Amino acid sequence: MTAASHAYRRARVEVAGGRSTVGVWEPSAPPPGPVPTVCAIHGITSNHLFLAGLAAALPGVRVIAPDLRGRAGSRHLGAPYGMRAHAEDVLAAVRAFAEPGEVTLVGHSLGGFVAMTLAGLAAEDPAAAEHRFRGLVLIDGGLPRPPRPVRAADADNLLAAVGPEARLSMAFDGADAYLDFFRAHPAFAGGVGPVAGESFRYDLVADGDGGFRASTSVEAMRADSDDVYGAPDFGLGVERVMADPARRRDVHLIVAEGDLVAARPGLYTAGILDGYRRRWPGVRITEVADTNHYDILLSGHGIHACADAVLATLGDDRG
Template sequence: MAETSRKDYSTIDVPVRGGLLHAAVWGEENPAAPTILAVHGVTSSHMQWTVLADALPGVRIIAPDLRGRGRSNALPGPFGMAAHAQDLAALLDAVSAGPIVVLGHSMGAFAAQVFAHAYPQWVSSLVLVDGGLPLPLPPGVSVDQAIDEILGPAAARLSMSFPDHETYLEFWRRHPAFADDWNDAVEAYARYDLLGEAPYFRPATTVDAMTEDSRDLLAGDSVRHALQDLNHPAVLLWAPRGLLDESPGLYTHESVDAWAGSHRSLRTEVVPGVNHYTIVMGSSGAARVAAAVKEALDAGRTGTAGRYPPGD
């Protein structure tokens, strides 16, 4: 059970290529309920959304464990944003009626964009959180070098084993991103991430899934085409600090403005005081994401979606 005050949490399994996609649903089955699809990051799971779920009472949240992660980690490759888009379409076909707001964090923001490009009928608008805009490779840096630079610590964690849950929790408590933001939801997130039996518990995300997906979002065509053809109203909320609480984070004002200025359907906002994780798993970050989701839902109901000035 997720660490959430909401009592309407349940899980489902949906047939997709190669097996079953596991997903969580906060909210009752009600076609009239405001509904969002929430897509997690590269080594994460649906459990990253529990703080947000508490901040959105009355909103139905559909949140998968993506292929290669969580309780969907046995699903085979190929991976990549197009593969995730196909899985998201199968999930919504089973549990919802579109179009709905699609929320994506980190890699999930890239997957959300590709999903909106491939299946526009499912999407009313996009809320992108610290992801979704290209991460350009510095001159002379290969894709593999960039993956190691950005995700090296995460890749190292995926290759480790842990004798028990408490050792894994202590690993996360020492993580720079959560030094000042540890909470019950983060603990539940870490506990859910560990699979296996003592003394060889392992993180759920497969290294192959992380690597193939990272290579696709850095150098694949699907993300580039989705951004070039962005037609849905979208907001990007970005963190000033990164995966290890470092500054700058994945984006800077300059890199965000360079893209936002050429996409009239995209507006952007930096969320102060958060890093790449706490923008969705800390109370202040999740509150701002929840507000953006409510704005997107309200815009969809009133027909004002897309009337945003560029780059504000």
């Protein structure tokens, strides 16, 4: 996963209960002075390699991307799960691999909620956080939204077959079978490209019975799903960040047109977005056409929109 723009390495960092795996992309041609740094956080059943396309689109920028506990290289880390536990793990990665100074937080899906939680904790006690986080780029996640009723067609034809929890309970013969699962997924109708393919291969682990399974712990996924809206630390993060007009202007929400099964509308409907604009004037919102919850980080125009938001947050720090 090394692009011409970056040198990639995989490292470990001490966290509560063990060691977390972190992907680090160092720029091949860093600018003079401190290297601008982004900490990117993946979704609920994903891993850091799903963010490799975004990293490649940020020349001159260091990208730090941990595997959340209970997933991929951090799968051996057990409870506690939830937004605060993940935020503390992410902070450990930032402390280990970022130079002193400001770091931009980027979160996809569940990672957006973790990023918002960490930004709120940093606002509570910036000295304890050691780094001041500048800007939040939230990709199809990270701001509260009311649960949307499951449509009958989705439940009957799609969600039972391709929903995250169903996949976590399945056994596969190997990488080809696992990739075939995603090729049949409606969100990957355009194909499974190199970034997604590498991320999925990395996700696959031996099950001890001669087969393979997804690395994400079902316990972790359920705990995190329950914690997204019930977590007091996430709610405080939203309150602290969005109540400050200056900090609110540094929040950039990027939303996909389609949802987890490529159905429209996406997770953030027009009504929800209009409500944000009324409640939080100045928040930046970009709607990316012809993308779904997953390929917003895989398609060229999706990555371009996400990278533009990150670079705008970094501003002149790129040198």
